[in-house]
Amino acid sequence: MDVQAFDAYLLAHRERLLEDFKDFLRQPSVAATGQGIAEMAALVARRLTALGAKVQIVPTEGDAPPVVWAELGEGDKELLIYNHYDVQPPEPLELWESPPFEPTIRDGRIYARGASDDKGELVTRIHAIEAWLATQGKLPFKIKWLIEGEEEIGSPHLHAWVERHKAWLSKPDGRPIDGCLWEFGGFDEKGRFTLTMGVKGICYVELRVRGVSHDLHSSNAALAPNAAWRLVWALNTIKDADERILIEGFYDHVRELTPAEEAVLRAMPFEEEEIKAKWGIQAFVTGVSGFDAVKRLFFAPTATICGLSSGWQGTGVKTVLPAVASAKLDFRLVPNLTPEIVLDLLRKHLDRHGFADVEIHFLGGYRAEICDVDSPMVIAAERAAQRVYGQQPVKVLLSPGSGPMYSLSSFIGGVPVVAAGIAHPDSRAHSPNENAILQNYYDGMRYIGALIDEFARLS
Ligand SMILES: [Zn+2]
Numbered sequence: 001m002d003v004q005a006f007d008a009y010l011l012a013h014r015e016r017l018l019e020d021f022k023d024f025l026r027q028p029s030v031a032a033t034g035q036g037i038a039e040m041a042a043l044v045a046r047r048l049t050a051l052g053a054k055v056q057i058v059p060t061e062g063d064a065p066p067v068v069w070a071e072l073g074e075g076d077k078e079l080l081i082y083n084h085y086d087v088q089p090p091e092p093l094e095l096w097e098s099p100p101f102e103p104t105i106r107d108g109r110i111y112a113r114g115a116s117d118d119k120g121e122l123v124t125r126i127h128a129i130e131a132w133l134a135t136q137g138k139l140p141f142k143i144k145w146l147i148e149g150e151e152e153i154g155s156p157h158l159h160a161w162v163e164r165h166k167a168w169l170s171k172p173d174g175r176p177i178d179g180c181l182w183e184f185g186g187f188d189e190k191g192r193f194t195l196t197m198g199v200k201g202i203c204y205v206e207l208r209v210r211g212v213s214h215d216l217h218s219s220n221a222a223l224a225p226n227a228a229w230r231l232v233w234a235l236n237t238i239k240d241a242d243e244r245i246l247i248e249g250f251y252d253h254v255r256e257l258t259p260a261e262e263a264v265l266r267a268m269p270f271e272e273e274e275i276k277a278k279w280g281i282q283a284f285v286t287g288v289s290g291f292d293a294v295k296r297l298f299f300a301p302t303a304t305i306c307g308l309s310s311g312w313q314g315t316g317v318k319t320v321l322p323a324v325a326s327a328k329l330d331f332r333l334v335p336n337l338t339p340e341i342v343l344d345l346l347r348k349h350l351d352r353h354g355f356a357d358v359e360i361h362f363l364g365g366y367r368a369e370i371c372d373v374d375s376p377m378v379i380a381a382e383r384a385a386q387r388v389y390g391q392q393p394v395k396v397l398l399s400p401g402s403g404p405m406y407s408l409s410s411f412i413g414g415v416p417v418v419a420a421g422i423a424h425p426d427s428r429a430h431s432p433n434e435n436a437i438l439q440n441y442y443d444g445m446r447y448i449g450a451l452i453d454e455f456a457r458l459s
Contacts, residue, residue, distance in 0.1 A: 001453040005135040010127070010445055017127050018110075020047070021441070024119045025103040025112035031086035031153045037065045040085045044068045044122070044147055051130055053145070058165070060157035065149025067161055069168065072129070073139030078171055079455060080144050080180040080415060082408055083122040084151035087114040088430045095432035109435040116427035118183050120436040121444075122147065124422055125181075128448030140456035144168065144177065146408070151183070154204075154364040155404040162407045169412045176413030179377030179455065182405065185421030186440065189271070193389045195381050196419040197264075198398030199405045200298075201333030201368035203342040204306075207231065208326045208359040215311075218319040228310040231325035234355040238303055238329075238346075243285050245303045247349045253337040257299060264373050264397045270294050298397050302332040328363070332400065339365030367406035370398050375416030376458045384450035385420070388443060393420075420447070 010017070024047075029040030045055045045068050053072035060066055065086060090100035090113045098104035100113040114120070132139065146169075148158055162169060170176055188194055211227035239245050257265065272289060276282065284293055310325035312318035331342050343362055350358050372378070373395060385393040399419070409415045422444035428434045 001136055001449065003449070006131050006449050007446060009131045009135045010442065013131075014442075017130075018438075020127070021110065021120075021123045022103040022112075024123050025110070025114055026101055028090075028101050029086050029114070029149065030089050031065055031150050032089050034065075037086065037149055041066050041068055041149055044085050045070075047126060048072075048145070051126065052133065053143075058161070060148075060150070060161050064157050067149070067158075068145075068147040069165075070145040070147070071142065072145070073142045075139075075141040076171070077141035077456070078144060078177045079141055080146065080169070080177045080408065081125060082180060083125070083145070083147045083183045084118045084149065085122065085147050086149045086152050087117070087119070088152050090432075092432060097433055100432075100434075105438070108439065109437050110441075111433055111435045113434055115434050115436040116423050117429035117434065118151065120423075120441060121183055121185070121421045124441055124444040125448050128445040128452070131445065132449055132452055140452065141178075151403070155366070155407075156364065158404045159407045159411070162411065166412065169408070177415045179375065179380070180408055180415045180417040181377075181381075181451070182417050182419035183403075183421070184399075184423060185419040186423030186427070187425070188269075188394060189274070189425050190269070192269070193385050193391060193393040193420075194396050195378060195385070195393045196396040196399050197373050197375075197378060197417065198370035199366070199368065199403045200398060200400050201335075201337070201339065201366050201406070202402040203331040203333060203339035203365040204328070204363040205331075205343070205346070206326055206328050206361040206363055207234065208324065208361065209234070209357065210324050210359075212321070212323045215323050216321040218321045221321050224321055226321055227325040228322050230355075231308075231310065231327055231358070234350060234353070234358045235305065235327060237349070237353045237355070245301065247303075247342075247345050248352070249345050250301065250337070250342075253341055254301060254334055255336045257295075260373050261299075261370065261397055264395045265294050265298060266291060267394075268294060268298075268396060269394060297400055299334055301334050301337055302330075304330050304332070306330055332402070333365075333368045335368045335370055338367050366402045366404055367410075368398070368402075369405035369409050369417070371405075371409055371415075371417045373397065375418075377416040377418050377455070380451060380454040380458055381418045381420050383454045384447055387450045387454075388447045420451070 027040050028036035041057050045057050048055045048070040053070040055070045058067045058069050103112040209227040209231045211225045216224050307328040311322035312320050409417050422440040
């Protein structure tokens with residue numbers, strides 16, 4: 001790779017590329033409301049076509065946001081890239097210092113909804129590939145690029161889409177693609193570059209209890225069943241005060257760490273006291289600390305009450321006996337514990353404990369995924385980091401957050417995934433004043449150039 005020519009191109013075209021970045025940010029694309037989705041898919045398709053890619057806008061289901069699928073370059077070796085063109089809703093608007101869809105540069109950062117999640121990452125990759133093609137000639141391998149438009153609402157149609165297009169998501173002879181570059185990534189609190197090889201899964205449910213036919217005067221409590229109490233009693237059977245999840249069979253589906261996974265976890269920096277200070281607590285749950293806390297954060301399932309609602313919560317007093325009560329719960333999942341298993345075990349658990357009347361409404365989920373932590377994809381990503389950032393990156397076994405990684409890894413034959421990006425801890429993804437540090441974007445393009453080079457070299 002001619003690094004000098006690559007860098008010189010980025011410098012010479014900096015203004016135009018930055019304008020292109022802003023064009024992506026000016027186009028709203030809110031999956032939750034559908035605002036601007038079709039226009040955004042068209043913009044991404046146009047931009048990738050201009051790169052020389054073969055591009056298709058492929059429907060998912062009905063008029064749900066389509067997938068933009070692009071292929072560029074040739075070769076037996078293949079790299080899959082996953083990004084998304086949708087963003088979170090910009091509200092609350094009054095908390096933005098500049099309008100969410102008017103990209104604004106302040107203090108070396110570009111502010112707009114999607115600047116980090118995920119248009120910043122997408123544009124960094126597009127611009128790096130443009131620079132590669134302009135200065136190095138052809139791509140040294142084939143790139144397949146999947147850009148979906150529903151990531152921010154839980155990718156409800158992605159798995160079925162992948163199932164329908166499975167042939168595209170493997171090599172012509174049926175072997176799995178050699179590696180996948182995931183949509184997110186970046187730097188931690190101490191400015192260390194990170195590589196992430198997996199995600200926790202999630203199972204999100206709403207529990208509903210219906211009691212009397214309508215809210216009653218609370219004087220009837222002596223005789224009338226209370227939906228809120230019933231919900232509380234049901235919830236109380238799910239987890240105990242020692243943080244142990246009590247759903248029978250739950251932990252049977254949690255596998256052991258492999259030695260390689262454990263080594264990654266042990267090597268991960270974990271600034272325990274700083275986290276506690278930031279959260280304003282003296283101790284983590286159960287007093288866990290050190291490696292046990294790391295293991296818990298990255299490799300233990302959780303059961304979380306995300307919200308509770310019932311009865312009167314307004315100002316002052318209202319003596320009412322609520323007819324209905326509901327709770328939203330998420331379970332963060334580790335490998336082998338799938339959303340399907342959780343739903344099944346939770347139903348059986350509630351039935352067994354006398355709560356057959358508690359309804360479970362499934363609101364979405366993903367399986368967990370942990371990819372090979374020493375795959376060639378990871379090695380290429382590490383070498384590129386050493387070249388561009390001059391540091392050995394921190395390997396993060398998996399993100400405690402979730403994403404559709406299983407569909408693009410184990411499900412398509414075991415494609416090794418690595419997440420490497422440009423985000424920083426104050427990116428404010430999903431929040432007002434979302435931003436990207438421009439220097440991270442500039443370095444990020446050089447990183448992608450180095451990654452292409454390193455990935456090409458691996459046999
Ligand atoms: Zn997001």
